[in-house]
Amino acid sequence: MTTLLGVSLAGRTVVLIGGGPVTARRLERLLADGARPRVVAPEVCEAVRALIDDHGVVWVRRRARAGDLAGAWLAHTATGDPRVDARVAGWCERRRVLCVNASDGAHGSARLAAETRSGDVVVGIVSDAGVDPRRAAGVRDAIAALLRDGALPVRRRRRSAAGRVDLVGGGPGPTDLITVRGRRLLAEADVVVADRLGPTDVLDDLDPDVEIIDVGKAPGHHPVPQEEINALLVEHARAGKRVVRLKGGDPFVYGRGGEEVAACHAAGIPVEVVPGLTSVVSVPQSAGIPVTHRGTAAGIHVVNGQAETSPSTIAALADPSVTTVVLMGVAALPRLAAAARAAGVPADRPVAIVESGHTSSQRTTRTTIADADRVARAQGVRNPAVIVIGDVARADLLLPLPVLTGDEHR
Numbered sequence: 442m443t444t445l446l447g448v449s450l451a452g453r454t455v456v457l458i459g460g461g462p463v464t465a466r467r468l469e470r471l472l473a474d475g476a477r478p479r480v481v482a483p484e485v486c487e488a489v490r491a492l493i494d495d496h497g498v499v500w501v502r503r504r505a506r507a508g509d510l511a512g513a514w515l516a517h518t519a520t521g522d523p524r525v526d527a528r529v530a531g532w533c534e535r536r537r538v539l540c541v542n543a544s545d546g547a548h549g550s551a552r553l554a555a556e557t558r559s560g561d562v563v564v565g566i567v568s569d570a571g572v573d574p575r576r577a578a579g580v581r582d583a584i585a586a587l588l589r590d591g592a593l594p595v596r597r598r599r600r601s602a603a604g605r606v607d608l609v610g611g612g613p614g615p616t617d618l619i620t621v622r623g624r625r626l627l628a629e630a631d632v633v634v635a636d637r638l639g640p641t642d643v644l645d646d647l648d649p650d651v652e653i654i655d656v657g658k659a660p661g662h663h664p665v666p667q668e669e670i671n672a673l674l675v676e677h678a679r680a681g682k683r684v685v686r687l688k689g690g691d692p693f694v695y696g697r698g699g700e701e702v703a704a705c706h707a708a709g710i711p712v713e714v715v716p717g718l719t720s721v722v723s724v725p726q727s728a729g730i731p732v733t734h735r736g737t738a739a740g741i742h743v744v745n746g747q748a749e750t751s752p753s754t755i756a757a758l759a760d761p762s763v764t765t766v767v768l769m770g771v772a773a774l775p776r777l778a779a780a781a782r783a784a785g786v787p788a789d790r791p792v793a794i795v796e797s798g799h800t801s802s803q804r805t806t807r808t809t810i811a812d813a814d815r816v817a818r819a820q821g822v823r824n825p826a827v828i829v830i831g832d833v834a835r836a837d838l839l840l841p842l843p844v845l846t847g848d849e850h851r
């Protein structure tokens with residue numbers, strides 16, 4: 442029978458007998474766990490040598506003796522000779538030092554688990570009967586995949602004093618376009634403060650007792666003022682809760698994430714930011730538009746349509762090698778188009794308006810700078826939309842050139 446035990450090896454002496462590749466792998470792991478390893482071997486392979494040099498590991502350069510186990514909490518024997526490993530295991534037994542025996546088919550008094558981590562959760566797989574590393578790794582990987590998908594109930598049940606805030610960029614909407622890290626933090630959250638945009642469907646997967654606070658803004662309406670959102674984040678984190686502030690796209694692109702981070706800093710609350718796929722790039726992409734394209738567009742100018750038209754935006758619109766990407770820009774389209782025309786932008790500069798990118802109601806309207814206002818009104822274009830102005834917005838940009846057969850001349 443095996444009892445799986447979570448052991449803290451930090452600062453504790455672990456003796457590794459043998460200097461081959463198995464020792465190298467274990468040495469690396471032990472060093473990462475903060476253990477104090479000591480290697481006993483007449484010679485060591487390159488990988489072990491590098492770890493010894495890089496981490497100042499003690500190396501006793503000879504064959505092992507029973508006395509080498511003095512002061513050890515744990516031993517690991519991988520000499521490549523089963524008889525030697527068995528002898529080491531015997532010394533360990535008499536000295537009451539737990540021993541991992543890496544010989545094929547051997548059973549030491551301890552065995553290492555195939556491990557995976559997700560946040561502060563550690564999962565280990567061991568076997569009661571014969572060692573089977575590939576099976577253990579297979580089970581471990583399957584659990585790791587579930588953890589990555591946020592499919593396991595990893596939320597802490599016991600409140601720790603350490604409340605915190607994570608600003609999570611949720612991407613443009615589909616649940617599989619949020620990052621793995623964002624998904625994990627959502628699965629661990631006690632409180633989720635969410636917007637109208639972004640992957641709102643992931644909220645349905647959360648435990649029923651997770652508190653979801655909707656602070657979603659529609660353009661022109663501001664149901665929850667930013668100061669109140671900041672205060673909410675701080676207040677829940679102070680109560681010891683894990684707070685996720687879920688945002689559409691990326692938290693630092695027109696998301697006021699910077700203000701929320703500053704508010705947490707001011708209140709002494711630990712805060713981190715998880716990037717998300719910003720609609721600046723992903724929404725044009727959903728319509729097949731690359732925001733840069735070799736030979737067509739070498740730069741991107743991103744602008745908030747609600748801000749005044751600045752000289753840099755006029756310059757970008759006038760530059761044929763720059764793609765202008767406008768967020769929150771439906772109302773500003775007539776003004777931007779007029780400014781562009783006044784700056785001498787050719788009437789046929791392509792414009793694409795992509796509404797609700799990456800959702801089932803996605804719609805792309807292609808037009809030109811001269812017709813943009815009229816066409817957008819005729820189509821009833823609405824937010825959320827990303828407007829792309831520049832040659833990359835041409836409908837045929839990525840289509841193969843028509844093959845001329847010669848028949849055209851007949």
Ligand code: SAH
Pocket residue numbers: 613614638639688689690691692693694695696718719720721724767768769770795796797798799800824825826827
């Ligand atoms: N932080 C977000 C942007 C927030 S501002 C990001 O990085 O993407 C909100 C604006 O983003 C909307 O007005 C619209 O211009 C754009 N937007 C966000 N999601 C969108 C989507 N799925 N389709 C079209 N536009 C979107």
